[in-house]
Amino acid sequence: MRSSTRQIDGVTVVDLSGRITLGEGSVILRDTVRDLLSKGNKKILLNLGEVNYIDSSGIGELVSAFTTVRNQGGDLKLLNLTKKVHDLLQITKLYTVFDVKDDEAGAVKSFH
Amino acid sequence: MSANRVSYTFDSTLETVNSAEEAASRIAAEAGFGDEEVTRIAMAVREAAVNAVLHGNAYDPRKKVTLAFERTPGDLVITIRDQGKGLDISKIPDPLAPDNLLKTSGRGIFIIRSFMDEVEIHPSQAGTEIKLIKHVHGSPAGGKEASQGQ
Numbered sequence: 001m002r003s004s005t006r007q008i009d010g011v012t013v014v015d016l017s018g019r020i021t022l023g024e025g026s027v028i029l030r031d032t033v034r035d036l037l038s039k040g041n042k043k044i045l046l047n048l049g050e051v052n053y054i055d056s057s058g059i060g061e062l063v064s065a066f067t068t069v070r071n072q073g074g075d076l077k078l079l080n081l082t083k084k085v086h087d088l089l090q091i092t093k094l095y096t097v098f099d100v101k102d103d104e105a106g107a108v109k110s111f112h
Numbered sequence: 113m114s115a116n117r118v119s120y121t122f123d124s125t126l127e128t129v130n131s132a133e134e135a136a137s138r139i140a141a142e143a144g145f146g147d148e149e150v151t152r153i154a155m156a157v158r159e160a161a162v163n164a165v166l167h168g169n170a171y172d173p174r175k176k177v178t179l180a181f182e183r184t185p186g187d188l189v190i191t192i193r194d195q196g197k198g199l200d201i202s203k204i205p206d207p208l209a210p211d212n213l214l215k216t217s218g219r220g221i222f223i224i225r226s227f228m229d230e231v232e233i234h235p236s237q238a239g240t241e242i243k244l245i246k247h248v249h250g251s252p253a254g255g256k257e258a259s260q261g262q
Contacts, residue, residue, distance in 0.1 A: 022162055023126050056159055056223055060216035067214055084151065091226050092219055093208050 001025035001051075003032045011108045012041045013079075017050030020058030029058070033065040033076075042074025043111045047104070049080030054088060066098060075099075079107050119180035122161075124169035124194075132161035132179050136190065139181045143188050143248060152227035153188070153246055159220040160192040160242050168194030168240050183248075187229075190244040198235035 001018035014032055019025050036044055046065070054062075062078075069076040077099040081089065089095040101107035120135060122128035136157035140150040161177065169175035175195040182189045205212050207219045225231050230245035 021158075022129060022166075055155065055162070056217070056219040057162065059219055063214055064216045088223075092222070093213060097213055 001028050003028050005032070005036070008104075008108050009112070011043045011045055011111050012036055013045045013047055013104070013108070015047045015050070019053040019055075020051055020061060021053065021055045022057035026057050026061040029061050029065060033068065037069065037072055037074070042069060042072060044069055044074065044076045045079050045101075045104075045107050045111070046076065047079045048082065048085055051085055052082055054085050059088065059092060059094065062098070063094065075111060077101055077107055077110070079104060116183040117180065118182075119178060122177045122179065124165045124171050124173065124175050124177060126165070128165055128177055129158055129161045132177075132192070133158040135179065135181070140188060140246070143183060145188075145246070145248075149246070153190075153244075156224045156227040156244055157190055157192065159224050160190075160244065163199065163220055163242070164192055164194035164196070164240070167199065168196030170196065186248055188246045188248060190246075191241060192244070193239060193241045195239040197239075198237055199233065199240040201233055201235065 001016060001020055001024060004015050006013050006015070014036075016029065020029055033044065046062075066076050079101045081100060086095070089098065089100075099110070101110065118139065120131070122131060133154045137150055137154040140153040145153065157179070161179070164177045165171065169177065178193045180191045182191075204221055205215070205218050207213070207215065207222045212218065221233075224242070224244065228244045229247045232243040234241040234243070
């Protein structure tokens with residue numbers, strides 16, 4: 001999995017691509033979020049538009065990222081879910097837990 | 113080994129999880145399942161392999177994971193076996209319960225059950241065997257769950 005970040009109006013957009021699975025993918029996501037929080041970036045928008053696969057470990061990592069950011073007074077939202085990821089979040093009832101967006105500009109505004 | 117049965121023996125490593133998923137994807141496609149079903153079958157096998165490697169064998173290099181695929185006239189039957197202590201099914205929480213929604217683990221068996229037509233879990237002191245069944249020509253009416261245990 002690959003991860004890159006960019007700043008838009010005080011929101012950190014994290015562009016993820018590849019697979020979020022047990023091992024490397026989950027570790028990259030965890031490290032990315034930890035790094036952002038350590039630098040005081042607490043408004044995080046995870047762009048999953050290029051994430052074509054996620055397993056239960058990856059779901060667990062998304063949940064962990066969400067609760068970690070919330071516990072530090074921040075917010076984490078999801079952007080551009082692929083069908084596979086969307087379906088998995090539906091099945092696991094997490095679709096209603098996460099704030100899921102499909103428009104980047106609107107998603108950035110929603111943090112303010 | 114008959115032509116309709118293929119089996120593999122893997123070490124208890126993360127690579128095994130990927131190998132099991134790849135084998136499942138290939139064999140499910142060869143069995144004639146569509147792309148979406150292939151993805152679901154491969155993900156169910158991946159989750160079962162994760163359980164076998166992590167929770168069953170606990171990465172013990174002396175313990176193996178066996179994976180078998182069998183084509184019957186109506187089904188693709190996949191069996192994953194580990195050499196761990198035996199999964200305690202009663203201790204698997206319901207991941208959809210409100211108190212568990214934000215847990216960071218415990219969704220593997222649920223995903224397996226969601227994606228396969230029948231799931232049988234046979235824990236023993238010699239390890240856990242999990243059998244995953246997908247009907248080749250669609251599910252029989254009401255045939256979603258035929259699982260042992262919860």
